[in-house]
Amino acid sequence: MQQRVPIAGSVPGGNPGRGNAETRALRSALAAARVESARLAARLEAAERQLMAGRALVSARRAAGEEDAVLGEALEDLWSLTTELEEANSQLARETAERRAELAAVDSALRESEDRVRLAHRYAGAGAWEWDVQSGTMTCSAEYRDLLGLDPDACGTKEDWLQSILPEDRASAERAALRLLDEPGTPEFEVEYRARHPGKGILWLAGRGRLQRDAAGRPWRLTGLSIDITARKRAEIALRDANENLRREVEKEVAAREAAQAGVTQTLKLEALGRLTGGVAHDFNNLLAVVSAGISLLARTEDPARRERLTSSIASAAQRGADLTRRLLTFARRQALRPEPIALGPWLADLGGMLSRSLQADIAVEIATPEDVWPVHADPSELELALTNLALNARDAMPRGGTLRISAGNTTLDGTEEPDGLQGDFLRLEVSDTGTGMAPEVLARAFEPFFTTKPGSGSGLGLAHAYGFARQSGGGARVRSREGQGTCVTLLLPRAAEEASAPAQAEPAAEERPLRVLVVEDEEAVAGLVLDMMRHLGHAPIRAASPALALEMLERGLEPDLVFTDVLMPGGMDGLDLAARLKALRPGLPVLLTSGYGGAPARVAAAGLPLLRKPYTLGALREALAAAADVRKPG
Missing domain, CATH: 3.30.450.20 (PAS domain)
Structure with a gap:
């Protein structure tokens, strides 16, 4: 009786989800081997039965003595057939043994494959x-x-x-x-x-x-x-938690560093503020000494020549104080700028001619302006003051003469080239000299206000003013220098969106006429002087101590020709608010602003109104009033 081979589904631990190619190939081979084994077994049994029947027939014939020729031949044929059957049976037995061996090998391979799959599943x-x-x-x-x-x-x-x-x-x-x-x-x-x-x-x-x-x-x-995948997920969670903890630690560290840096920065700011206030106090004390001493002497002398000299000294001190304040405001970016498109070619040519006449004879002034240079968007007077200050600094650095070069060029910045992250089109104005240059420790403080290496001369505000002007204009300032090789200060100023128009031809001064001026000023002393100056010019001033009072006077029927108002005043309304109200109430009424601080430079510039900076002279007041009153003339 043949040994039965278990079918695939009865293998212990059989995996219903097997789909790999090796297992399927083994299953197919096993099924084919079983079919072939059954076929060979059937043939072998049939051959054995025929062989046994033939042998029995031959034995019976011989025992009966049947020796006739026909029967002999039949018996010979039967014996031959029996021999062939025996040989075939032997061959069939060998093939059956081989098939069974193959079947056992396939079954063993299948079991090994299933064991490998189970092992892989277990360890995975x-x-x-x-x-x-x-x-x-x-x-x-x-x-x-x-x-x-x-x-x-x-x-x-x-x-x-x-x-x-x-x-x-x-x-x-x-x-x-x-x-x-x-x-x-x-x-x-x-x-x-x-x-x-x-x-x-x-x-x-x-x-x-x-x-x-x-x-x-x-x-x-x-x-x-x-x-x-529990181990991997736990590792991911642990890594995420570790990263989160690290992030919090880094944030704490950064916060601690920022706090420390803020403390250092605050200390540096206080030191800079101390130097600033000390410099301001020093310079203004000198100016006040001139003014107070000059006034005392002026009251005690009758000599006209001496009175003229004293008056000139007092006026010079006042002008120096005004210049000092103007530079401080520019450095603090509190100055109300009036930017406009400037064609640098002719403008720098005029400035170069003025500097050539002003500087000492052994200093050569060079102006380099390409033909395709863009127009610059800046306040002309402040730009002239900044370049003049830089030229004077260069002159002081060349006591034995040299070359002062002012060049202009176009540049486009992408935000990565400059420390301030400037982006867009800019004009690069460079003021360079062949002077003594600066030591590294001096260069590091070059833009600080009241920092100077020239005791007894200069205020230390030249470079600070240029820096503040460039920053307030939307650009920046850089300085590079080496001892014995000169200095180069670079101003980066924004390109004008439109082309610069040709300078307007000066028109003949209009004939002055008396004006009724509403003066809005909260300071009693300043208001008294302004009223006296206007009366001296032939005008009829009327004072209002606040914008609210000025509006009340207008509502009661006052009809002034012009409103002259300070910008900064206490209370809920300042001069700019008053101007906005007047634009709605009296659209044709001219307004002239005045300020010594310019605490809202952006608002002043946005208002588009004329501005007279404090302190001002009698002549400056006359020109400002005439220009402002002329605005409402037709044409």
């Missing part, structure tokens, strides 16, 4: 499963049940699989399965979810599978693996 923390889509049933391998700690009959349907997933991940896992069924072009199944093991707690699993469809394209079977 994986379990196989198969979902019959048509019937809705699921079959799980022993490894899958061990992976989740399930009972042998726990994995029966798709609903059983969903119940094994934590409620938080159940919906996403079901969506992944339904999407696989609804989208024909997506045969691969991938999902990560959490499940609870009775002994190990919560596990992270990664489901991977492939959907097979029948000939009609309908979903048939989904075969796949579930892999334990």
